[in-house]
Amino acid sequence: MGSYEPVLLKNRGVEGSCTLKVHRAGGGYAGAEKALKLSSDEVIEEVKKANLRGRGGAGFPAGVKWSFLPKDREKTILCVNGDESEPPTFSNRVLMESDPHMLIEGIIIAAYATRSxxxxxxxxxxxxxxxxxxxxxxxxxxxxxxxxxxxxxxGFDLDVYVHRGAGAYVCGEETGLIESLEGKRGWPxxxxxxxxxxxxxxxxxxxxNVETLANLPHIMTRGADWFQSIGAGSSTGPKLFCLSGPVNRPGCFEGAMDMTCEELIYGDDYGRGMVDDVGVKAVFPGGISMGVLTGDELGMKMDFDDPRNFGLLGLGTAAAVVVDVETDMRDVLLNVSRFYSHESCGQCTQCREGTSWMYRxxxxxxxxxxRIEDLDxxxxxxxxxxxxxxxxxCGLPDGAAFPIRGLVQKFRTEYEEHMGRQRDGRAEAVLRVLN
Amino acid sequence: MAWKTIDRNEPVVDAGATPVLTEAIRGKIESFFPRYPTKRAVLLPALHVIQDALGFIGWQAMKEVADLLEIHPSAVFDTISFYTHFWTKPRGEKVVTVCRSISCELLGGREVLEAVKDHLGIGEHETTGDGKYSIAVEECLAGCDHGPCLLVNERMHKCVKAADVPALLADAGNADHGLPRSDLFDGPVVDDDRDDGVIASTSDVVEMQDSN
Structure with a gap:
């Protein structure tokens, strides 16, 4: 994989990479120029042919999404999802701070294709x-x-405005985002x-998603076949992977979707192993909502399909957080469940109540x-x-259920051991105070 | 208890109250109107502008922005109460936002939060007596590669250790982020509304629980 040539992050670390001059010098806006010479349907066809799957988490093909728009529409609105609130994801941040013009170019292409x-x-x-x-x-x-x-x-007109959110995870859900854009609570x-x-x-x-759009200029300049040549199967194209936790080299890396989780953590081009060579106990490979892998399941491929074989929801945002062997999994469970109980928007009863129950x-x-029955x-x-x-x-409660169920199922023995070491009567005494 | 009838045609802003939105703030909010098809959609930008200028969004400000956007004040409050970013009570000059997501916590984020609380002597969503600092917690600041991280106003501090916290908070320049800025959300400087060292008037303070 040493031969991988970065595309999305090619300007990272380059002096003045946020300026138009540097972006243009690297062939910037050539993709937009090419797209604007085609018809919007031709752009959609090219993106469909490339099978650009959404990078925001669901992996839905962008070109297909665009073709759901009614043919006789007069106005269309393009929303760019830069809400990136899924812990521990930061690829959009890195993209925007290292090459904002790549995103703007992607916006131009997407807006032209969708006639927004x-x-x-x-x-x-x-x-x-x-x-x-x-x-x-x-x-x-x-x-x-x-x-x-x-x-x-x-002859094509396009206005781009930045709309700032106000701290709500659920606004990353597309209809929650739309409600928030309209000035309301971000209720999906x-x-x-x-x-x-x-x-x-x-x-x-x-x-x-921001990352989805950043791929568009390259699909336009290099073509759908080039895009298809990176990676394999239905997981093609350049992808950003985030890695965090106690690893030697945390960060955002670009690669093809044919590496394993182990490569991401230990590879020389990526994480370069764990700090002090401690073992890996668990990994949340796709943002915490997708679920959890044990240290024995690192052979999972970081593509759109393989995570399902390991009981995960999907690839998600491809942001991995590594938990080392010294960490108490009870703390991980507490942190993860607190996140969802805090971020549940409160519309649907089973999510509002369920996430709070799980947190308690x-x-x-x-x-x-x-108590042992708590795990059940x-x-x-x-x-x-x-x-x-x-x-x-919306999918928020699915994203809450998968990691929590995964933690309980895959680390049940550890939780049971902790409970076995509790003093007799401790649970009852604490429960009396809590309830 | 008898029901009180509300006359929706009554003006929402009390005639006797002192307005809090200055002409500069109103002008800035109005500059967002051409961007959106509805006035209500300007609410989030408007709240950002108000909070940047006044520090928080009190009852009076909510009523005035409702008037400006031609929506009911309850709709403004409805929106505000959903988002954790908006303060409905006065906050400190600097808000320290500590990340408590999993990556930061694995690297010692919890100790950093405790150190911040200990050093300032206040809890989450509280403000120090001299009005200098408030503490907030956030689920993920998307700085996981530099965990544990925290924000002081708009400046991100990366790889913070609990031991570094006193020095970090003592540094007067800890909120300067030294990057070129767009002036879109930079609030106008308001001196008369916020006296040095004293928290702004609490008459229109809404005590709101941290949304959970």
Whole structure:
């Protein structure tokens, strides 16, 4: 894999990489120029042929998503999802701070393909530096005639605005994002109608992730066949992988989707092993919502399909966090369950209540007051929430159920050992105080 | 208890109250109108502008922004109460936002949060007596490769160790991020509303629990 030539991160670390000059020097905006000479349907066909699957988590092909838009529409809205709140994901951040013009170029191509005249970049509020970087790049693009009226002399008009969020995980869900864009609470909407038919402000809307859009310029310049040649099967194209936790070289890496989780952690081009060579106890390979792998399952391929063979929800955001052998899994369970109980938007009962229940159960296990039946209870609660059994509006509770169920199932012996070491009567005493 | 009838045609802003949104703030909010098809959609940008300028969004500000956007104040409060970023009570000059997500926690984020609390002597979503610092916690700051991380206002501090916290908080320049800035969300400087060292008037303070 040493021969992989970075595409998305080619300008990272280059002096002045956020400026138009540097982006142009590396062949920037050639993809947009090429796209604007084609018809919008031809652009969609090319993206479909490349099978560019959404990088935001679900892996839905972007070209297919665009083709759901009604043919007779007059206005379309493009939303760029830069809400990136899934721990431990930061690939959008790295993209925006190292090459904002690549995103803007991708926005131009996507807007042209979907015939959108306005694009809103929904940026999470914690991205302060990235907001200023991106806004300055947008200002620069306007001044250079790349945005606004008559983009690149093609007669196509496009306005790009940054819309800052205000700290809510669920706004990364596409209809939650749309509600938030409209100035409301970020409550996901019941589908159908799907955003492609009735989205923001009642208009046909497309929501695409930042990384998905950053791939578009390269598909336009190098072609769908080049895109298909990276990786294998249905997992093709350049992909950003994030790695964090106690590894020697945490960071965002670009590669093909044919590496294993082990390569990501130990490979010389990637994580270079664990700090002090401690062992790996667990990995959340695709953002915490996708579920967890044990240290024996590192052979999992980081592509769209293999994670399902390991009881995971999918590839997710391909952001791996490594848990070393010295970590107490009760703390991990507590942290993960707290995240979802805090971020559940509260619309659907089983998610609002279920995530809080799981957090409370995890709290007492962490306090050394767990009972063996708590583990069964966690499995039970997590099995009865989410879109998969058909109880919820959005996928947040599925994302809560998978890691918690995975932790309980794959690390059950460890939790049982902890409980075995608890003093007799401790659980009852604590429960009396808690309840 | 008798039900009180609310006349929706009544102006929402009390005639006797002192306005808090200055002309500069209103102008900035209005500059967002052409960007969106509806006025309501300007709410989030407007709240950012207000919070940047005034430090927090109190009742009076909510009513005035409702008036400006032609929506009901309850709709403004409805939106505010959903998002953790907005403060409805005065906050310190600097807000220390500590990340508590899994990557940071594995690398010692919990100890960093404890050190910040110990050093400032306050808890989460509280403000020091001199009005200098407030503490907030956030689920993930997307700085996982540099964990544990925390924000001081807009400046990200990376790879923070619990032992570094006192020095970090004592540094007067800990909120300067030294990058070129776009002026879109930079609030106008307001001196008369916030006296040095004293928390702004608490008359229109909304005590709101941290949304959980």
């Amino acid at each position: 005249q306005v694009a809103y970049v929904y940026l999470r509020v914690e991205f302060h530096e990235q907001f200023h970087i991106l806004q300055l790049a947008i200002d620069e693009a306007y001044a250079a005639g790349l945005l606004g009226k008559d983009v690149l002399g093609s 909407r019941i589908k159908p109608p799907f955003p492609a038919v009735e989205g923001a402000f009642g208009l046909p809307t497309v929501v695409n 159960i995890a709290s007492r296990i962490a306090m050394g007051a767990g 209870l966690l499995e039970q609660v997590s099995g009865r929430m989410g879109m998969m059994p058909g109880y919820s509006i």
